[in-house]
Amino acid sequence: MTLVETGTVSGGETVLFWVIAPIMVIASLGLLFARRAVHAALSVVLVMICLAILYVAQDAPFLGVAQVVVYTGAIMMLFLFVLMLVGVDAADSLTETIRGQRWVAYVAGLGLALVLGGVVAASTLPRPAGLTAANIDSNPVGVARLIFSDFVFTMEITGVLLVVAAVGAVTLTHAERLRPKATQRDVLESKMRAYAAGKGGVGQLPAPGVYARSTSATVPALSGTGEPIEASVPRVLRIRGQERTIGDVSPETVAAVARGRAGAGTAGIHGGDATRAVGQSGLPGMRGEAPPTPQLPGSPGAPATLEKASRLALEHTDGAAKEEEL
Structure with missing residues (x-):
């Protein structure tokens, strides 16, 4: 089920592609049109799993396993963890803050589509050389040879970007406060000012x-x-x-x-x-039926169950006292 050296695709690989490709397209559309960030992240997870299956089908088991372990199992789970920390109640503003940014996004999207189309055409139009020679040692060795020989500059740039992103995240997280930390008195005074302006209440909801x-x-x-x-x-x-x-x-x-x-x-x-319609308790100063009078065991009119319960309690107390004496 792999791409042979003659450039033909086997029937099994064709069936696998036409099964996986629609799932990836549907999951990609779910990423674009999902209203909740959690659903969008789950759509990305599905796309990555399908991509890993295609990697394995193309005689690249190392990339397939790395796709699942690194991206799906680590990075996407980190995204979901951050979403849970931020909260699902975070609302996104749909207001366009920068004028003309949508047209810039359209042009950038069109350029990206042309670049991806050129990459696909360049990889499919020439006759494939086959994967047997590329993976003559092993698939990880072949991937490492390409990364650290032909694409070493790209790897260096990627490493620099990751380091800059990590340092930037730490810097933004531990940045100095732009204003003093609000104390409890400051919060109280701000609530009172808002209440005086008619914009809120000082009590609980x-x-x-x-x-x-x-x-x-x-x-x-x-x-x-x-x-x-x-x-x-x-x-x-x-x-x-x-x-x-x-x-x-x-x-x-x-x-x-x-x-x-x-x-x-x-x-x-x-x-x-x-x-x-509301019943009244009959307490002093209120109308209604009188409250029930509690009846003690032994009093006239006391139910037999109270008498029996009292007798059993006395017997239990006497038995416990005798055991302590022994």
């Missing part, structure tokens, strides 16, 4: 959920006027689009709010009907 109708974190709370409080739903759920409306979980609450706004005060969520 209300808990999500609509009374006893729902305790889900995806449902917003209701204000005193019957308006849903969007800030009561966690920001992560709102960005993911998992927030539900009050009408989804409690249509009767929406109807009660509408009746209250229409002037039917007794039928609203804070009307007389809602007040009368």
Whole structure:
């Protein structure tokens, strides 16, 4: 299933290519159109695995194993780890900050497509020399000979770029602060200034959920006027689009709010009907049934179960005391 010296492709290799190629194309499109960064990273993992299979099919087992171990197993897992640290709730801004950058990107993409097309044409149009002579020692030896002889300058440039990227990441991470670190007092004063300007509140956000109708974190709370409080739903759920409306979980609450706004005060969520529907405990100063009076064992009217439980407890206590004496 390898490319022979005559330049022909075997039937097995053709079947393998037409099975792997559509999967790679679909995964590449998933990378471009995925709305979540995690899904895009998983699409890249699938592309790399398919590429490793093609490497092995072309008598390059070392490249195939390195593709899986180095790229798929290490670098992509590092990407996913960073995404988990940053958080899936990070929203990307689609606003074009630099004017004209899209046209520059289009031209650069077209140039990259022409370069890749030229590389593919240069590698397929001449008659292939065969892989037997290239891998006469072994595949790793053949790869090393090409890297450190014909492409030594490219390898040096790649090494310099990796070192610069690592040093730059460390420098940006441990850079000096542009402004003093905000203390707890500074945070409090900023919140008070925002509250005075009408841009926020100083207290904690209300808990999500609509009374006893729902305790889900995806449902917003209701204000005193019957308006849903969007800030009561966690920001992560709102960005993911998992927030539900009050009408989804409690249509009767929406109807009660509408009746209250229409002037039917007794039928609203804070009307007389809602007040009368709440049971009262009967405590001093409150209407309702009297609270139950606890009955001690041995008192008149005490249930037989209480008498039995009391007798068993006394027997157990006496038995424990006798064991301690022995």
